[in-house]
Structures are given as structure tokens and as C-alpha cells.
Amino acid sequence: EIVMTQSPATLSVSPGERATLSCRASQSVSSNLAWYQQKPGQAPRLLIYGASTRATGIPARFSGSGSGTEFTLTISSLQSEDFAVYYCQQYNNWPVTFGPGTKVDIK
Amino acid sequence: QVQLVQSGAEVKKPGASVKVSCKASGYTFTSYDINWVRQATGQGLEWMGWMNPNSGNTGYAQKFQGRVTMTRNTSISTAYMELSSLRSEDTAVYYCARGIAAAVWGQGTLVTVSS
Numbered sequence: 229e230i231v232m233t234q235s236p237a238t239l240s241v242s243p244g245e246r247a248t249l250s251c252r253a254s255q256s257v258s259s260n261l262a263w264y265q266q267k268p269g270q271a272p273r274l275l276i277y278g279a280s281t282r283a284t285g286i287p288a289r290f291s292g293s294g295s296g297t298e299f300t301l302t303i304s305s306l307q308s309e310d311f312a313v314y315y316c317q318q319y320n321n322w323p324v325t326f327g328p329g330t331k332v333d334i335k
Numbered sequence: 336q337v338q339l340v341q342s343g344a345e346v347k348k349p350g351a352s353v354k355v356s357c358k359a360s361g362y363t364f365t366s367y368d369i370n371w372v373r374q375a376t377g378q379g380l381e382w383m384g385w386m387n388p389n390s391g392n393t394g395y396a397q398k399f400q401g402r403v404t405m406t407r408n409t410s411i412s413t414a415y416m417e418l419s420s421l422r423s424e425d426t427a428v429y430y431c432a433r434g435i436a437a438a439v440w441g442q443g444t445l446v447t448v449s450s
Contacts, residue, residue: 277436
């Protein structure tokens with residue numbers, strides 16, 4: 229099973245600042261990596277798939293990069309609605325696995 | 336619009352089974368796999384398995400092998416996830432999701448296992 233790790237566990241950011249979230253896979257997942265945003269009491273929302281392709285309707289301030297084992301989600305200028313938990317997911321190998329999440333909160 | 340609507344919350348006793356439904360609308364049900372993901376309170380996301388609604392083929396995470404069954408009724412565009420031999424650790428919100436990098440999710444179904 230591929231183990232996904234995310235860092236940091238919590239990221240404190242001021243509105244308008246840039247946030248950089250990291251995700252690492254225990255072995256290569258090629259570009260089969262997705263990012264989700266989840267707010268309390270809501271289902272996850274797909275932000276990025278294929279490591280760098282924004283899902284439909286996702287603002288351009290969200291961008292994904294990386295391949296193999298190292299991935300990054302960047303939020304260029306945090307808006308109030310972006311404070312949430314972010315998960316990465318690999319779907320290259322069976323079983324699909326998620327990272328433990330990064331909580332982005334208000335500084 | 337494209338949506339997945341899940342059945343309501345359940346309370347079960349240890350050892351019992353639960354069956355959660357996921358009704359698809361706004362798209363051709365048989366064109367996309369349905370995945371099931373669960374989330375215990377305050378915890379992360381855990382993938383349980385997938386089902387191809389067209390063929391009925393399934394794949395389950397090893398952790399749930401022998402306890403989970405994913406089925407469908409194509410005539411009503413509904414997928415089902417049944418989990419048996421419930422224990423307290425199975426208390427969680429269970430989600431269905433369309434596809435593997437899922438842009439469409441159900442609203443979640445809280446399953447509480449308590450004596």
C-alpha cells in the first residue's frame with residue numbers, strides 16, 4: 229500500500245497570503261494525484277486531478293504541481309472561504325490512499 | 336444537475352449490518368464507477384472500494400474484504416454499500432463518490448455503531 233504523507237499538519241496563514249501545501253508518496257504515483265478541500269460538515273470537494281489539472285469551477289488561485297513522489301498545492305492568495313482541510317489522494321496503485329490532511333487556518 | 340443522494344443516518348448495534356444507498360441523477364449511471372469512502376469523526380478519509388455500475392465488478396480495500404459488499408440496481412440508478420459485523424470503530428460518515436478523482440460526492444451518511 230502506498231503511504232501518503234502531508235506537511236505541515238496545520239498551516240496558519242493570513243488572508244491574502246500564499247499557502248504552500250506538500251504531499252509525498254512512499255513510492256511513485258506518476259501524476260495520478262488529486263487534491264481535495266473539505267470544510268466541516270461537508271463532503272470533500274475536488275480541486276486538482278492529474279497532479280496539476282484544475283477541476284471544473286475551481287478558481288485559478290489553486291494550482292498543483294509535481295510528479296512521482298513529491299507534490300505541491302499552492303493557493304496564491306488565500307480567501308476567507310479557503311480555510312479548510314486539504315487532502316491529497318493517489319489513485320495510481322491499488323488501494324487508493326489519502327494523506328492525513330493539512331488544516332489551513334487563519335493566522 | 337449531476338448529483339448523488341444518499342440514504343439517511345443509521346444507528347446499529349455491534350455485530351449488525353448496515354446498507355447505505357446512493358442514488359445518482361443527472362447523468363448516465365452506468366458510465367462512471369462509484370467509489371465508497373468513509374470518515375470517522377475528526378479523522379481523515381479512508382477509501383473502501385469501488386464498483387462498476389455497468390458490469391457490477393467490484394474491488395475492495397483489503398481492510399474491508401469479507402465484510403463489505405457493493406451492489407447496484409441500474410433500473411433505479413442506485414448503488415449500495417453493505418457493511419457487516421459492525422463494530423464501534425465503524426462509526427463514521429460514509430460517502431459515495433463518482434469516479435476515482437471524484438468531482439461528485441454524496442452528502443454522506445452517518446452510521447453510528449453503539450450498544
